Amino acid sequence: MYVLYHYPYSQHARRVVALLEEAKLAYELRHVAMDKGEHMSPAYLALNPNHQVPTLIDGALTLFESNAILRYLCVKHDLDDWCPVELASRAAVEQWLDWNQCRLSPSVIDVVLNKAFLGDQGDPAAIQRGEEKLAELLPVLDAELVSKKFLAGAQPSIADLSVASNITHLSFAAAEPKQENVTAWLRRVCAIEGFKKTLLQ
Ligand SMILES: N[C@@H](CCC(=O)N[C@@H](CS)C(=O)NCC(=O)O)C(=O)O
Incomplete structure (x- = not known):
């Protein structure tokens, strides 16, 4: 099960949710209360030192940068429809x-x-x-x-x-x-x- 640190107003996080949904991948959304500054907390900075959402957790792997996350999911799950090999x-x-x-x-x-x-x-x-x-x-x-x-x-x-x-x-x-x-x-x-x-x- 993926964990995605997310904020609903984030366009960068929303694109990752869209792919998780389309690929029917199991995920848990963790809301980062950016309006309350939670993205600047030491706990969140330990996951993403850029103090940004999204951050994806896949077991031992922690990944930031939304487009890198999209590419990662496509490669890992052979989502060739979403990221063509041609x-x-x-x-x-x-x-x-x-x-x-x-x-x-x-x-x-x-x-x-x-x-x-x-x-x-x-x-x-x-x-x-x-x-x-x-x-x-x-x-x-x-x-x-x-x-x-x-x-x-x-x-x-x-x-x-x-x-x-x-x-x-x-x-x-x-x-x-x-x-x-x-x-x-x-x-x-x-x-x-x-x-x-x-x-x-
Ligand atoms: N290049 C990053 C940009 C992420 C980004 O800018 N996220 C915004 C929300 S849309 C954010 O977390 N901003 C808080 C900050 O920069 O402190 C990505 O594609 O993931």
Whole structure:
């Protein structure tokens, strides 16, 4: 049985829950009360010195970084549907996982954290920086999805779970994307049962 340290508002944790659900893997969720600073406690820092969720425990293995956890689960359970072995499809999955972490995530965090979660303490410069970056990045995603149902082709992969968890996070800041192909793809990802379960009402 996996143990996943989790916080329901975390887009990084939600993508892992989505895969655990879809793969029907047994897991226990442990809520990290981030609103009360539990992620900074010595007990949690001993598991994840980055003071972040998610953290996965698999027996003696402790693993952080959501995309690394997704890859680990796919390899361990031969989830080839979610992480294809065919080279070109696999390369597309890896490309979008990295794009999500390196390019999309910082702008989503700038906007959502500062506009929605920090309230009056939010930094207007960070919001502007994030919005400008999103205006550049969302058309990149939209162009990719012109001729594809999902990021690596006809079937959803962990790249879709990862990117879509960030895109749905934008709704906390009422900053949902307007691009036609992105919104159609998002509807398809949100219809995946395991992903749907992770969405906050
Ligand atoms: N690169 C990490 C990012 C995880 C992350 O940023 N988690 C946030 C919640 S969405 C967090 O725990 N933030 C608390 C902190 O950084 O102190 C991953 O993909 O797992």
